Amino acid sequence: MFDELSSKLSGALQRLTGRGVLSEDAVREGLREIRRILLEADVSFDLTRQFLERVQEKAVGQQIIKSVRPGQQLVKIVYDELVAMLGETQSPIAHASVPPTVILLVGLQGSGKTTTAGKLAKRLKLEQKAPFLVAADVYRPAAAEQLETLGKQVDVGVHREDGQQDVVALVKRGIEAAGRARARTVLVDTAGRLQIDEEMMRELTRLKAAVAPHEILLVADGMTGQDAVRIAQGFHDALGITGVILTKMDGDARGGAALSIYGVTKAPIKYVGVGERLEALEPFHPERMAGRILQQGDVLTLVEKAQATVDEKEAERLAKKATSKKGLDLQDFLGAMKQMQKLGPLKNVLGMLPGVNSQMLKNANVDDQKLKHVEAIVLSMTKAERADPDLMNGSRRMRVAKGAGRTVQEVNQLLSQFKQMQKVMKGAGKPGAKLPFGPRFPGR
Amino acid sequence: MTDRITQRSKQSLWSRLKRVALTDVGALVRGFKAADIEAMERLLLEADFGIAATTDLVEMLEDGVRRGRLKNEDDIQAAVRTRLTELLSSPDDPGAIRKAAAGPTVILIAGVNGVGKTTSIAKLARRLTRQGEKVLLAAADTYRAGAVAQLETWADRLGLPIVSGAAGGDPAAVAFDALAAAETRGSTVVIIDTAGRLHTQEGLMDELKKVARVIGRKAPGAPHETLLVLDGTVGQNAVQQGKLFAEAVSPTGLIVTKLDGTARGGSVVALRRELALPIRFLGTGEQADDLEVFDAARFAADLLGEG
Numbered sequence: 001m002f003d004e005l006s007s008k009l010s011g012a013l014q015r016l017t018g019r020g021v022l023s024e025d026a027v028r029e030g031l032r033e034i035r036r037i038l039l040e041a042d043v044s045f046d047l048t049r050q051f052l053e054r055v056q057e058k059a060v061g062q063q064i065i066k067s068v069r070p071g072q073q074l075v076k077i078v079y080d081e082l083v084a085m086l087g088e089t090q091s092p093i094a095h096a097s098v099p100p101t102v103i104l105l106v107g108l109q110g111s112g113k114t115t116t117a118g119k120l121a122k123r124l125k126l127e128q129k130a131p132f133l134v135a136a137d138v139y140r141p142a143a144a145e146q147l148e149t150l151g152k153q154v155d156v157g158v159h160r161e162d163g164q165q166d167v168v169a170l171v172k173r174g175i176e177a178a179g180r181a182r183a184r185t186v187l188v189d190t191a192g193r194l195q196i197d198e199e200m201m202r203e204l205t206r207l208k209a210a211v212a213p214h215e216i217l218l219v220a221d222g223m224t225g226q227d228a229v230r231i232a233q234g235f236h237d238a239l240g241i242t243g244v245i246l247t248k249m250d251g252d253a254r255g256g257a258a259l260s261i262y263g264v265t266k267a268p269i270k271y272v273g274v275g276e277r278l279e280a281l282e283p284f285h286p287e288r289m290a291g292r293i294l295q296q297g298d299v300l301t302l303v304e305k306a307q308a309t310v311d312e313k314e315a316e317r318l319a320k321k322a323t324s325k326k327g328l329d330l331q332d333f334l335g336a337m338k339q340m341q342k343l344g345p346l347k348n349v350l351g352m353l354p355g356v357n358s359q360m361l362k363n364a365n366v367d368d369q370k371l372k373h374v375e376a377i378v379l380s381m382t383k384a385e386r387a388d389p390d391l392m393n394g395s396r397r398m399r400v401a402k403g404a405g406r407t408v409q410e411v412n413q414l415l416s417q418f419k420q421m422q423k424v425m426k427g428a429g430k431p432g433a434k435l436p437f438g439p440r441f442p443g444r
Numbered sequence: 445m446t447d448r449i450t451q452r453s454k455q456s457l458w459s460r461l462k463r464v465a466l467t468d469v470g471a472l473v474r475g476f477k478a479a480d481i482e483a484m485e486r487l488l489l490e491a492d493f494g495i496a497a498t499t500d501l502v503e504m505l506e507d508g509v510r511r512g513r514l515k516n517e518d519d520i521q522a523a524v525r526t527r528l529t530e531l532l533s534s535p536d537d538p539g540a541i542r543k544a545a546a547g548p549t550v551i552l553i554a555g556v557n558g559v560g561k562t563t564s565i566a567k568l569a570r571r572l573t574r575q576g577e578k579v580l581l582a583a584a585d586t587y588r589a590g591a592v593a594q595l596e597t598w599a600d601r602l603g604l605p606i607v608s609g610a611a612g613g614d615p616a617a618v619a620f621d622a623l624a625a626a627e628t629r630g631s632t633v634v635i636i637d638t639a640g641r642l643h644t645q646e647g648l649m650d651e652l653k654k655v656a657r658v659i660g661r662k663a664p665g666a667p668h669e670t671l672l673v674l675d676g677t678v679g680q681n682a683v684q685q686g687k688l689f690a691e692a693v694s695p696t697g698l699i700v701t702k703l704d705g706t707a708r709g710g711s712v713v714a715l716r717r718e719l720a721l722p723i724r725f726l727g728t729g730e731q732a733d734d735l736e737v738f739d740a741a742r743f744a745a746d747l748l749g750e751g
Binding site for chain 1: 491494558560593598
């Protein structure tokens with residue numbers, strides 16, 4: 001699929017570019033293809049148009065990177081812009097300074113609110129936010145049973161009242177029950193409703209006024225079509241949503257709704273539901289979503305290729321340095337680590353490597369948290385220390401450990417690991433050898 | 445619920461289309477201007493028709509105007525409606541359930557998560573009961589927490605017998621038991637609820653195939669109907685859903701749900717362009733009576749905002 005796009009784009013652009021810059025005609029030609037892709041991915045019509053205008057503005061007149069085909073370069077611009085339009089940074093749940101944090105989950109029927117409530121409870125429990133569930137869907141048969149079962153599965157308390165019709169009173173009592181249970185986060189699972197159902201929307205505005213929630217999260221089906229704009233607008237106008245959770249993203253829907261919903265509400269997409277299991281809730285990564293909308297990872301390979309040419313110099317510098325007498329320093333080490341983090345959870349990255357299978361990963365103890373610790377330790381060092389780790393005597397190690405909030409043992413461990421790596425790198429330093437952590441890390 | 449439906453603010457697609465495309469009478473003579481074409485495309489795309497179906501329709505109109513077959517706005521309106529009606533209609537009566545030659549008629553309900561399978565079953569059961577059938581429900585969604593209880597609540601409300609599976613049980617076994625129960629009870633129709641599953645989950649699609657296979661072994665010719673439930677708000681993924689469910693269990697028709705909102709269910713146009721999967725029923729609300737038999741001409745008119 002992507003090959004088709006790439007060749008179409010390149011074909012169109014090759015004919016039209018000669019002067020070393022992307023010309024307006026060339027860009028317009030290429031954007032026609034991008035437009036088709038966005039619309040097929042269910043990005044709203046209006047947003048697609050605005051988006052293309054922005055890309056055109058950015059692309060026209062850009063210097064053509066020599067070793068990259070113009071089509072590829074255009075796709076990179078599109079990709080970057082798409083990431084920007086998806087909200088760029090990850091956005092966690094905003095917890096209240098004084099607990100409990102009250103979170104309302106709202107959305108259409110069947111968007112996955114109850115399942116998401118269970119998943120979010122599981123996640124918050126792991127994050128030690130002491131979650132508690134309130135079953136406020138008094139309409140759908142057995143909705144409360146479903147939430148209660150999920151609560152049991154994740155070992156989180158559930159407040160439910162059978163036969164109760166006054167949702168506001170029910171939720172108030174639920175929050176009280178949460179307080180008694182010493183919970184610090186209260187997840188309220190509300191009934192599914194259409195955004196044009198005035199009576200039902202009034203129930204939510206009353207609820208909002210009564211319990212002053214810290215987060216109102218719109219749970220939206222990732223497969224939604226053009227209606228996503230109207231749905232998001234309706235809920236946002238009535239309630240002022242603070243975030244979005246996109247569900248059913250483990251299928252083959254390209255998820256253009258993400259773009260539409262963010263475009264309308266500017267409320268960050270916080271999580272993505274990626275499966276039936278209760279663990280299957282992931283933080284939202286705009287870069288991955290952008291790749292998906294432009295049809296899966298294929299485009300990422302391309303973007304990486306374009307990026308690689310830019311990073312080529314840096315890679316060369318590193319390669320030279322690695323084989324030099326002095327070797328890489330901790331600053332380079334950190335850079336390589338960061339590059340890896342960009343690729344996503346370590347386990348996923350390892351899974352992409354040829355020859356690594358899921359069985360091996362099961363036993364591999366890869367910890368993303370550790371990467372963060374490494375980062376903290378390196379950043380607690382002075383520039384001189386980073387450049388020459390041999391400077392690290394006992395008192396320096398103690399200072400760094402304190403600064404990073406880690407133990408001295410961990411600092412020692414890191415330093416010895418680094419030494420080992422340095423040695424290996426020097427040994428492997430024949431021309432053309434790839435860096436284990438370098439920018440050419442196989443992406444996919 | 446019904447008064448809520450009447451409040452729905454579907455903008456008239458056709459009135460907008462007329463406004464943007466045809467205010468300039470001269471445009472009819474000269475053919476469509478580029479801006480008009482874009483405006484028309486927009487209207488169709490915003491209704492989830494998808495690029496291919498939209499391009500087909502726009503090209504048909506352009507051609508008709510150029511050849512002088514479409515002379516005024518009424519002609520154009522009729523042409524779009526006729527084309528859509530053709531595309532969406534099927535030779536058989538959508539409301540007629542294919543009956544078993546002997547023994548109970550078995551209806552299998554499938555679809556992705558959250559599309560409204562269980563609610564649709566309640567509606568279908570109500571309709572068939574009214575037609576004099578003795579309906580038995582089978583709660584074979586043993587996966588989702590509370591799914592069995594949800595269908596049991598409906599069975600209770602509708603006064604229907606139900607065979608339920610245990611949580612985590614084998615859905616094929618539940619279906620088998622339900623068929624056996626139907627025979628002893630003298631039920632004439634069995635409607636089997638299955639767990640929601642994304643069409644891309646091979647393991648779960650295999651499970652669904654197994655349910656169909658087991659039913660077929662127990663009662664030759666069954667399931668007599670396999671209805672795929674499609675969320676009316678879904679976008680272009682509808683086509684993929686249709687294709688993969690068709691490969692797995694060859695559905696005999698579609699139920700399109702959630703049409704009481706702002707979504708028009710236009711992605712069925714994209715779906716029908718690729719698959720001969722007739723639309724049978726429409727879900728238009730949360731009550732047991734909110735089920736309509738599909739009428740292609742009326743649906744087409746609704747899509748164009750004429751209804």
